[in-house]
Amino acid sequence: MNLIKIIKRDQPSRTIFFLTPVLAIFLTLVAGGLIFYILGFKPFEALKFFFIVPIADMYGFSELLLKATPLCLIAIGLSFCFKSNNWNIGAEGQLTFGAIVSGGVALLFYNQEGFYILPIVILAGAIGGMLYASIPAILKTYFNTNEILVSLMLVYVSKLILDYLVVGPWSNPEGFNFPETRQFSDSARLPLLAEGLRIHAGIFLALAAVVISWFIFYKTYLGFQMKVSGFSLKTAKYAGYKGKKMIILVFLISGACAGLAGVGEITGPIGQLHREVSPDYGFTAIIVAFLGRLNPVGIIFASLVVAITYLGAETAQIFMQIPKYTGQVFQGMILFFLLASDYLLFFKIKFIGSKK
């Protein structure tokens, strides 16, 4: 007496494709409430502190946009890789290296002002990210090396390079040996969008990335090639696509986006280089890319949702004395539930009334 029957769908359902992220967020909230309850908090109150209090005022909302900016930018870049079946999970490293290169350039101009400085700094960040992303790409295409492990190992290397620089050669000579560089000059800083808030012009970089990627994905031959390669590498080969070129291209795009996110952080809210230029934005952006369904518009929404977990964790740390890592519990759960509900894409669950 089987009450449920599972049938494989002939084709993945399109409606469910965009509904499952919503379902995943809902399930994450339920599970999160449950975890808070087990830890002895009132679940609704705890969730309120986590998801509503942080963005209840103008300042909170601007902080949300501030955190969503790098997430969105990196996730857009990653979607180029993921769509074409390239597993770049080292965006955190590309972000860090982008920050290092652009930070280095900004430090060259530390006592100068001029309209030309900021564009050079931004460009340097993008190039830094691209250079760093080219390592796993070249190793994958010419040496057949697994890009997952290489890109990941490079994350640690980049953070150590940054650490070396801010402690050693680049540390502020008047900085009492603090592990940080000089402050960048005002000309190397992204302009702020409003007085008293930290939100900066980097958000326009993210929005530009959304528009450009949308155009590439849905209106160009490259976008089509990426889609085909994502579905089946064999088909792509059969169609005669130049696989190697594409692999390198998507990694470069992805690296540039991550590098720009790094520039946004150091020339935006931070204003100098120090040890922690990113609270793991590069890793969290992987979740954002999936939650947004590798769709540029979806990624905007996803980056806002995931950015709340950063703010929520900070508020919860202050009001509920729970560690800031709690944000990661929610990030992990969102991805778990999203992947799990993907099952509904490929399989239909039918409830059959019990027969006598």
Added chain:
Amino acid sequence: MTVDINFIGLIIASIMASSVPLILASCGELITERSGVLNLGVEGMMIIGAISGFALMTVTGNLFLAVIGAMLAGVLISTIFAFLTQTLITNHVATGLALTIFGIGISAMIGKNFVGIPGKEFPVLFGGLKDSIPFLSPILFGHSVVFYFAFALPFITNYFLKKTKIGLIVRAVGDSPDSASNQGINVRLVRYLCILYGGAMCGLAGAYLSMIYTPQWIENMTGGRGWIALALVVFSTWNPIKILIGAMIFGGLTIIQFHMQAIGVRIPVQFLTALPYIVTIIVLVVISRDSRKIRLSTPSSLGKSFYKDN
């Protein structure tokens, strides 16, 4: 001169101690990967093991219970991964990443009441023989039972994979799930069990860190060791004996770094810390260049989902 020899012995012993969590986690992950499953959640499973072991030790005071509990916690958390990848056929890479992110978060949540509590002393074996033989004594005697287990594990794993029937089944499932399935082997069940076993070993590796190596709880205390363990599996070309060698090299770099700082060698610490990661990349390139070699040693279905229509 005896003093110097003993000192070298002590350094070797400390290198071995620092490689224990790497050996345990890598050997666990190796079995998982041999069955065709790529679990990137090693770091998450280790940190769960670390907090579970430490918490159980503090609450119950029973070390044995705590170690077993940590392994069970590893099994429990890897069940999520197994259910998602095997039953719901999700992508291995994404699911593993979620597991690591989730694990780091949930361990910090559980661990918030255990920060700053001193650990307990873990009993050592053959402690009385510590000064019996110069040089060899510190290497051979006076370690925890987990230490001895870790150094036996690669050999046990090697024997299991090469000489036992179940080992053969695991390899068959990893190399050719379709033919294994046609032979009547339940591919999904085998993979489930291999994932859970990997979880148990990662849990043990975490417990070693929080209960024996540095007996205390610190948020995120695994500090990337899980990722190194993953790299080690590739480094070893899925050969357990080579894991032992790799783990000693990686553990050695960590220890040598301390000593070089102490004697004032002018190489940036960060360079030495980065060395294991750079070496892994180089090894990856070297073994991957030869596509024949990588095809011979890599489980053919690694990271690919298996779905059988009933």
